[in-house]
Amino acid sequence: MAAPTKAAVVLKAVKKIIVQFCPFESNVRSTREFLALVASEKARSTNLNCEVITTVKHDKSEPVVDVTFVDGERLLLKGAKLSRSEMLSAFQSYCAAKDPLGKAGAKK
Amino acid sequence: MAATLCGKLLPKQGWLPLIQSVRHGSKAVTRHRKPLHFLKQKLLAVTRYVPPKPVVPKGAYPAEKQQVQKDSDFVLILKRDLKKLFQECKMIAVVHNSNSTVEEMINLKYKLYKHGITVKFFPNQVMRSFLSDSVHSNMAPLIVGPTVLFVSKEPKAKEMLRTLRSSPQMTLLGACIDDTLLSAQGVVNYSKLPSVSVVQGELVSGLTMMTSHTASMLQRHPAHLSALLQQYVKQNSSEEAPKAEEAT
Numbered sequence: 001m002a003a004p005t006k007a008a009v010v011l012k013a014v015k016k017i018i019v020q021f022c023p024f025e026s027n028v029r030s031t032r033e034f035l036a037l038v039a040s041e042k043a044r045s046t047n048l049n050c051e052v053i054t055t056v057k058h059d060k061s062e063p064v065v066d067v068t069f070v071d072g073e074r075l076l077l078k079g080a081k082l083s084r085s086e087m088l089s090a091f092q093s094y095c096a097a098k099d100p101l102g103k104a105g106a107k108k
Numbered sequence: 109m110a111a112t113l114c115g116k117l118l119p120k121q122g123w124l125p126l127i128q129s130v131r132h133g134s135k136a137v138t139r140h141r142k143p144l145h146f147l148k149q150k151l152l153a154v155t156r157y158v159p160p161k162p163v164v165p166k167g168a169y170p171a172e173k174q175q176v177q178k179d180s181d182f183v184l185i186l187k188r189d190l191k192k193l194f195q196e197c198k199m200i201a202v203v204h205n206s207n208s209t210v211e212e213m214i215n216l217k218y219k220l221y222k223h224g225i226t227v228k229f230f231p232n233q234v235m236r237s238f239l240s241d242s243v244h245s246n247m248a249p250l251i252v253g254p255t256v257l258f259v260s261k262e263p264k265a266k267e268m269l270r271t272l273r274s275s276p277q278m279t280l281l282g283a284c285i286d287d288t289l290l291s292a293q294g295v296v297n298y299s300k301l302p303s304v305s306v307v308q309g310e311l312v313s314g315l316t317m318m319t320s321h322t323a324s325m326l327q328r329h330p331a332h333l334s335a336l337l338q339q340y341v342k343q344n345s346s347e348e349a350p351k352a353e354e355a356t
Contacts, residue, residue, distance in 0.1 A: 023202075023249065023250050023281040024246075024291070028252065029252045032253040033253050035206050036207070039206035039207050039277060044207065052276075056279055056280065056281055056291075058293055
């Protein structure tokens, strides 16, 4: 799997991220790696108010990432058949769409 | 005009000009890549190495000999450590830490060491290959991504859970306690169990309840005991009488 692009994970427009997975399943790899990226110190330092909650289950359920944005919109990523880079790119496109003004201001 | 110019540049027929301007040429050793002389360029282009094309493309047939990669020495040392760990320690927990700063790790290590739990890091590949060879092969799917091992000789689940609750980014995935694989929920349940001595005491008391009851009854005053026995006989006879009536 390719490493993520140079753009770091910016969580400015995100309120809450809930990740739940069952570690004994084999389709959890991409979700776990996505979690590792999103909950890293660099990502969390962009927005200290954002909470990252991880739930470990054992009921053979699918791995799911539930993202709640600041304006109330919810994004559900079902990580069973997705790769980490796909999840990350989808998540980042949503973040960028929510917060284009902020990013443009920061770049300038 | 051409004659006068030719006269100046080539004083004698076929000879190089006496005055050559070297202002624009670069020296032999330059910091940038000096462009090769055209003749040299042509020579290199002509004499370039062209590797022979294989008759069969690379991935067409499977390899004749199975390439068995030998473990490097460092990997062997790590595997030896792991083996010792699994033999000695009763509790091995796998925790996923998505991020933790050095300070948090130090704090966590300190808190856990007070209860006798050590924090260990092992490379995932080594861990997986070791587990697939050993008995605990079902632990292999747990070891994906950034994982840390918490090992301890005594299974102290309650203290471990308490310490983990203080650090939000550590997620307990599962544990192998006394050669039994437990999930996160299983570890929580295990921690709620009373200790072995308490359970043994309860079992012993349950078994000896009847005998202790009898012993206490016999130790009482004999008059009391005879009164009780008479009462018991009366009750039995009264029960048997209606039963006999119902039967007939």
